[in-house]
Amino acid sequence: MTSAELPVSGARTLATAARVLRQLRHDPRTIALMLAVPCVMTALLRYVFDAHPRTFDGVGAALLGVFPMITMFLVTSIATLRERTSGTLERLLAMPLAKADLLSGYALAFGALAIVQSALATGLSVWLLGLDVTGSPWLLLLVAVLDALLGTALGLFVSAFASSEFQAVQFMPAVLMPQLLLCGLFAPRDTMQPVLKAVSDVLPMSYAVDAMNEILAHPAPTGAFLRDILIVTACALVVLALGTTTLRRRTP
Numbered sequence: 001m002t003s004a005e006l007p008v009s010g011a012r013t014l015a016t017a018a019r020v021l022r023q024l025r026h027d028p029r030t031i032a033l034m035l036a037v038p039c040v041m042t043a044l045l046r047y048v049f050d051a052h053p054r055t056f057d058g059v060g061a062a063l064l065g066v067f068p069m070i071t072m073f074l075v076t077s078i079a080t081l082r083e084r085t086s087g088t089l090e091r092l093l094a095m096p097l098a099k100a101d102l103l104s105g106y107a108l109a110f111g112a113l114a115i116v117q118s119a120l121a122t123g124l125s126v127w128l129l130g131l132d133v134t135g136s137p138w139l140l141l142l143v144a145v146l147d148a149l150l151g152t153a154l155g156l157f158v159s160a161f162a163s164s165e166f167q168a169v170q171f172m173p174a175v176l177m178p179q180l181l182l183c184g185l186f187a188p189r190d191t192m193q194p195v196l197k198a199v200s201d202v203l204p205m206s207y208a209v210d211a212m213n214e215i216l217a218h219p220a221p222t223g224a225f226l227r228d229i230l231i232v233t234a235c236a237l238v239v240l241a242l243g244t245t246t247l248r249r250r251t252p
Contacts, residue, residue, distance in 0.1 A: 014105070014108070016105020017106070017112070020105065020109035020110070021112070023079075024109070030079070033074075033075060034071055034117050035117050037067070038067035038068055038118075038121040039124050042067065042124060042125050045060060046060065046130075053132075057132045057133075058216075061133060061140060061216050062185050062209045062213065064140055064143075064212065065147035065205075066180060066183075066205065066208075066209070067121065068144055068148035069147040069150055069151035070176055071148075072117070073151040073154050075155070076110050077154075077155035077158050077162070078159075078165050078168050081159045081162055082165075103156065103243050104240075107149070111149050114145060114149055114151075117148060118141055118147075122144055126140070133215055133216050135219055139221065139225070140215055143212055143215070143229060146208070146236065150235060153235075153237075154175060154176075159246075160246030178199075178203070179203045179204070179205035182203060183208070183209040184206060184209050184213075204232050204236075207227075211232070
């Protein structure tokens with residue numbers, strides 16, 4: 001029975017996640033990148049706008065979703081590429097392990113770190129840096145976690161198309177920079193040229209930023225907020241599903 005024919009097993013998924021977390025535990029620099037960099041960048045932004053705190057309120061919440069997505073994309077794509085190039089992935093696919101178990105295990109491990117990362121950045125922004133939001137900070141955390149998970153899914157997917165860590169890093173401007181420029185962070189999406197507006201409408205980061213803006217403006221979840229987080233979640237699941245198609249053995 002091939003890995004594609006095996007039924008999904010929760011035990012195998014958890015075992016894969018535990019293995020990935022054990023490997024990451026021995027790589028403190030990667031953990032520091034994932035956990036510290038979003039906090040440092042958020043704090044830096046706060047003091048860049050020290051004389052204009054309202055400006056920080058306007059962009060700080062949106063960047064709580066952008067920073068985790070970027071760091072999780074980088075770390076996940078490079079870490080997964082190492083698994084592919086070192087032969088670890090090849091050996092795992094030779095075992096009685098479903099592709100869905102393997103990919104879900106990676107997503108679970110990096111997703112756990114994404115939750116910690118988002119909690120640290122959100123807590124720092126709201127309770128120490130004074131980010132003023134009308135809605136619940138817990139909703140900020142929810143969107144930040146979903147954005148980080150989307151970055152994880154994108155990193156898992158694009159790792160299949162890189163043959164070196166340098167190439168994996170090169171995917172960041174191709175995959176994330178257009179989303180960053182068109183997500184509404186720098187200018188309202190409704191004021192963009194129609195072609196750019198149409199492109200932004202199909203990019204998941206646009207809905208992540210829209211969800212954060214809904215939290216800034218409304219004390220309770222709105223219909224638009226629920227739509228936005230459902231779209232971000234659906235995009236993450238679709239990309240993860242596409243990632244299973246990139247998992248294949250190179251030797252018979």
